Amino acid sequence: MKDVQQQFHQSSHAVQDHWDSRYKQNGDQSLSWTESAQSLSQQWIRETVPRSASIADIGAGRSLLLPTLLRAGYRDLTHVEWSQSASKALQHQLSDQASNITWFIGDLNLWQPSAFVDLWHDRAVFHFQMDHRSIQQYLHSLHRAVRPSGYALLATFHLDGPETCSGLPVQRYDAHSLISILNDFRDANWKEVKSQIWTHRTPSGSEQIFQYILARRTSFDP
Ligand SMILES: C[S@@+](CC[C@H](N)C(=O)[O-])C[C@H]1O[C@@H](n2cnc3c(N)ncnc32)[C@H](O)[C@@H]1O
Numbered sequence: 001m002k003d004v005q006q007q008f009h010q011s012s013h014a015v016q017d018h019w020d021s022r023y024k025q026n027g028d029q030s031l032s033w034t035e036s037a038q039s040l041s042q043q044w045i046r047e048t049v050p051r052s053a054s055i056a057d058i059g060a061g062r063s064l065l066l067p068t069l070l071r072a073g074y075r076d077l078t079h080v081e082w083s084q085s086a087s088k089a090l091q092h093q094l095s096d097q098a099s100n101i102t103w104f105i106g107d108l109n110l111w112q113p114s115a116f117v118d119l120w121h122d123r124a125v126f127h128f129q130m131d132h133r134s135i136q137q138y139l140h141s142l143h144r145a146v147r148p149s150g151y152a153l154l155a156t157f158h159l160d161g162p163e164t165c166s167g168l169p170v171q172r173y174d175a176h177s178l179i180s181i182l183n184d185f186r187d188a189n190w191k192e193v194k195s196q197i198w199t200h201r202t203p204s205g206s207e208q209i210f211q212y213i214l215a216r217r218t219s220f221d222p
Pocket residue numbers: 019020033034035058059060061062063064080081082083086106107108109122123124125128165166
């Protein structure tokens with residue numbers, strides 16, 4: 001058992017180092033997942049929750065989502081990311097505005113908000129959970145953080161999307177399998193609010209098909 005835990009610990013650090021060096025060695029134009037501030041995520045968030053809502057961006061990297069929401073008047077924003085380089089770069093970019101965001105540098109599974117969040121956002125992070133154990137661990141963290149009747153906005157590679165992201169294997173989904181996996185967690189009950197297949201054009205010009213889903217948590221079957 002000790003060996004297994006140690007191996008997990010080591011491989012987790014190796015993946016974390018992978019991401020940190022990707023950010024250290026590459027500008028945004030060299031990272032396939034870079035998108036403009038006018039993202040589908042910011043559009044859906046603005047349509048769904050008021051400016052008073054608490055929003056966590058999970059595995060947020062150097063994404064412009066939180067800076068864009070901050071500019072739009074959202075004030076309860078948390079950036080969760082285990083690459084210190086990415087987090088510090090975004091803080092530096094935001095300058096004195098950075099203090100309006102809560103920053104957590106570490107594994108998303110170690111993040112515990114002091115109060116429930118209204119909306120959990122994840123673009124291109126959940127799909128890296130490849131085995132039952134890491135999927136369950138991720139879902140545990142999500143359910144611990146999101147308030148009853150809160151939202152999860154997830155974007156993963158679609159079934160027709162790429163098989164790897166940043167050189168790592170990914171699990172691909174459609175809207176049906178995403179809502180099913182959310183509802184497979186203990187007595188969870190999520191309802192789809194909306195979903196969309198979205199083609200992301202990378203900075204180098206290739207296309208990646210994503211599945212977006214916005215789901216709402218309900219505590220019982222009506
Ligand atoms: C493909 S990038 C997407 C970044 C961002 N969500 C976006 O859309 O621009 C995946 C991100 O997830 C982060 N990440 C992966 N696993 C993580 C974990 N267990 N805890 C925190 N961050 C993680 C990586 O460091 C990286 O920033």
